[in-house]
Amino acid sequence: MKIELISFGKISEFINNQNIEVDGIADTDAFKQYLENQFPPLKSMKYKLALNKNIVQENTEITNNSTIAIMPPFSGG
Amino acid sequence: MSAERYNRQIILKGFGEEAQQLLLRAKVLVIGAGGLGCPALQYLAAAGIGHIGIVDDDTISLSNLHRQILFTTADIGKLKVEVAAKRLQEMNTQIGIIRHPIRLQKNNILDILSRYDYILDGTDNFESRYLINDACALLNKPLIFAAVSGFEGQLAIFNTPDHLTPSTNYRDLFPIPPNKGEVANCAENGVLGVLPGILGTMAAAETIKLIAKIGQPLTNKILSYNLLTQEQYTINISHGGGYILPKTVDEFLNMDYQDTSEGPQGYIEIDASELVKLQQLESTILIDVRERHEVPILDKQIFTQVPMSEFGVFMSKEFYQKHVVLICQHGIRSVAAAEAMQEKYGDAKKIYSLKGGIVKWRDHFLKP
Numbered sequence: 001m002k003i004e005l006i007s008f009g010k011i012s013e014f015i016n017n018q019n020i021e022v023d024g025i026a027d028t029d030a031f032k033q034y035l036e037n038q039f040p041p042l043k044s045m046k047y048k049l050a051l052n053k054n055i056v057q058e059n060t061e062i063t064n065n066s067t068i069a070i071m072p073p074f075s076g077g
Numbered sequence: 078m079s080a081e082r083y084n085r086q087i088i089l090k091g092f093g094e095e096a097q098q099l100l101l102r103a104k105v106l107v108i109g110a111g112g113l114g115c116p117a118l119q120y121l122a123a124a125g126i127g128h129i130g131i132v133d134d135d136t137i138s139l140s141n142l143h144r145q146i147l148f149t150t151a152d153i154g155k156l157k158v159e160v161a162a163k164r165l166q167e168m169n170t171q172i173g174i175i176r177h178p179i180r181l182q183k184n185n186i187l188d189i190l191s192r193y194d195y196i197l198d199g200t201d202n203f204e205s206r207y208l209i210n211d212a213c214a215l216l217n218k219p220l221i222f223a224a225v226s227g228f229e230g231q232l233a234i235f236n237t238p239d240h241l242t243p244s245t246n247y248r249d250l251f252p253i254p255p256n257k258g259e260v261a262n263c264a265e266n267g268v269l270g271v272l273p274g275i276l277g278t279m280a281a282a283e284t285i286k287l288i289a290k291i292g293q294p295l296t297n298k299i300l301s302y303n304l305l306t307q308e309q310y311t312i313n314i315s316h317g318g319g320y321i322l323p324k325t326v327d328e329f330l331n332m333d334y335q336d337t338s339e340g341p342q343g344y345i346e347i348d349a350s351e352l353v354k355l356q357q358l359e360s361t362i363l364i365d366v367r368e369r370h371e372v373p374i375l376d377k378q379i380f381t382q383v384p385m386s387e388f389g390v391f392m393s394k395e396f397y398q399k400h401v402v403l404i405c406q407h408g409i410r411s412v413a414a415a416e417a418m419q420e421k422y423g424d425a426k427k428i429y430s431l432k433g434g435i436v437k438w439r440d441h442f443l444k445p
Contacts, residue, residue: 006310008301009226046255050312055250057317069312071301073251074224074231076268077113077201 001025003062006069011047015039015070029059031068047072079171083125096289097125101172103288104128106193108181108209110157111135112144112273113199113223113280119147120281121197122165126288128173129165130193133157134180140436144270181205183330186212195287197221197280199273203254208334210235210247214322215329219287222247223280225268230276233299233314234283242297245314250299252320254335256416272304344415344428347402349438352431355402362398366405366414373435375404375442385410392421400427408434 001022007015015035025031028049036043049056050069062068080087080094087097105126107114110133121129137145137152137160145157152160158176166174177189186208190196196218198209206224213220213236220235238244279302286294301310323329347355355361356379365380366388375382383391385405401418403411408431415430422428435442 008303008310009229046251046253048250053311054313055315055317057249057315069301069310071231071250071299071312072226073203073255074226074229075201075203075206076225076266077109077111077199077223077273 001062001064003031004065004067006067008070009072009074011042011045011070011072014041025062027059027061028056028068031062035070042070045072082169082171086124091291092289096291099289100125100285101127103195104130104193105195105197105284105288106130106132106177106190107197107199108132108205109199109201110145110147110161111141111199111201112225112268112270113277114197115145115147115161116274116277117197117199117223117281117284118161118165119168120278121284122169122172122174124281124285125169126172126284128175128193130175130177130189131158131161132177132179132181132189133161134178138436144268144273146270146274181208183208183332183334187216187326187329190216190218193218195219195221195284197223197284199223199277199280204335206247207254211323211329211332211334214246215324215326220246221280221284221287223273223276225273225276227266228269228272228304230272230279230302230304231299232276232279232283232295232302234287234294234296237287237294237296239296242313242315245297245316246322248320248322249314249317252317256413269304275304276302343419343423344412344430346408346412346432347429348432349441351429352402352438352441355400355429358400360398361400361402362396363402363404364414366403366410367435371406373443375435380404385414388414388417392417398426400429402429402431404431404435406434407436408432 003020005018005020025034048071051060052067083097086092087094103126105121107118110131135157137148137155137157139153147161147164156178158178162174162176190212196213219237222233224231235246236244283294286292297314299312323332363380365375365382366385368384403414405411411430415428418428
C-alpha cells in the first residue's frame with residue numbers, strides 16, 4: 001500500500017515528506033504504531049494525524065494512495 | 078465615518094458600504110502585541126474595526142524589534158499596549174483603542190473577553206493558548222488562532238460553526254497542552270521576523286472575512302504555512318471529544334492552566350536576588366543549560382555548563398551539592414531541566430529555575 005507522508009514543524013526535522021510503501025497496516029491506529037516504531041522521538045511528542053486532509057479523531061481505515069499528515073502543536077508568536 | 082478613508086475597500090466588488098459598517102460596529106480583542114499581534118493590529122485598525130482591545134503586560138525589548146513592527150528603538154522599556162495604542166490611534170483617529178496592560182488569567186479573562194465579539198490569539202505560550210481557548214468556548218466567542226514555530230505557521234478559526242460542522246475548538250486538535258519544554262517557543266527557537274508578520278496579517282484577514290461575511294474563512298480548518306517553500310496545507314477539523322472543556326464559570330475557575338503563580342511543581346522559580354543569596358551557599362551548584370554556542374558566555378568558574386542536549390548524561394552522575402539552580406536564556410528550558418531533576422531527586426535536593434532567564438536579568442549576569 002502506498003502512502004504519502006507529510007510532516008510539519010519539529011516533526012519534519014526527523015520525518016521528511018516522503019512516499020512510503022507499507023504492508024499489513026489497515027487503519028490509523030496501526031499506522032500510528034508503525035510511525036512511533038520507525039521514528040521513536042514521536043513517542044514523547046504531542047501530535048495529530050490527518051488522513052486525506054481530515055483530522056483523525058477515531059481509528060479509521062486507510063486505503064491505498066492515502067495522504068497522511070503529522071502535525072504538532074505550535075505556540076510561538 | 079469618513080468614507081474616503083475606506084474608499085479603496087468599499088469600492089471593492091463583494092465588499093462595499095455594508096461590509097464596512099460591519100467592521101465599524103465590530104469589537105475585536107487582540108491578545109499579545111508581539112510578532113503576530115503587531116501586524117494584525119495594524120491591519121485591523123487601518124481597515125476600520127470600530128473597537129480594538131489590546132492585551133499585553135510586557136514591555137518592549139531590543140530583541141522584539143525585528144518582528145514587532147509597531148515599535149521603535151526609542152520605545153524600548155515602554156509598555157507594549159501603550160506604544161501600540163498610541164501608534165494605532167495616530168494611524169486611525171476614527172476608531173476606539175482600548176488598552177489592557179495585564180496578563181490574562183483565570184480570574185480576569187472572562188470579564189475582558191465578554192466585552193468583545195471576536196478574539197485574536199497572538200500569544201506565545203501554551204498556558205495562554207489553552208486558557209484563551211477554553212474561555213472562548215465557554216463564552217461562545219469566535220477565536221482566530223495564529224501560531225508560529227521555526228519557519229512554519231498555523232492558522233485556524235475556532236468556536237464558529239459552519240454549514241457542515243458545529244463549532245470546534247483547539248482541544249479537538251490537541252486535547253491537552255504539551256509538557257513544559259516539550260515544544261520550544263520563539264524565544265528559545267528563534268524566528269524570522271517576517272513569518273509572524275505573514276501569519277499575523279493572515280489572522281487579520283480571517284478576522285475581517287468573518288466580520289464582513291465574505292469569502293470562506295478558515296472555520297473548522299487549520300492551515301499550515303511553510304515560509305521556506307511557500308506551501309500551504311489545510312486540514313479539516315472535526316469534533317474530537319476525550320478532553321475536559323469547562324462548561325460553567327465554576328468549572329473554568331477550577332481548571333489548571335499552570336498560571337505561574339500557582340501549581341505544586343516541586344521545584345522553585347526564583348528571581349536574581351534569590352539567585353545571589355543561593356550563590357553564597359557552598360552547597361549550591363549553578364548550571365547553565367544553554368547550548369555551547371549561545372551567548373552571552375557566562376563565567377565558567379561560577380556556572381557549570383550542561384547543555385540540554387547533554388543533560389541526560391549529567392543526570393546519570395552523582396554530585397554533592399544540595400541546591401541546584403538551573404539557568405537558560407529565557408527560563409523555559411531551565412524549567413524542563415528542573416522538572417527532570419525534581420523527578421529524579423524529589424526532596425533529596427532543592428531545585429531552582431531562574432525565572433525569565435539570562436535575558437531578564439541581563440544586568441546581573443553582565444555586570445563587571
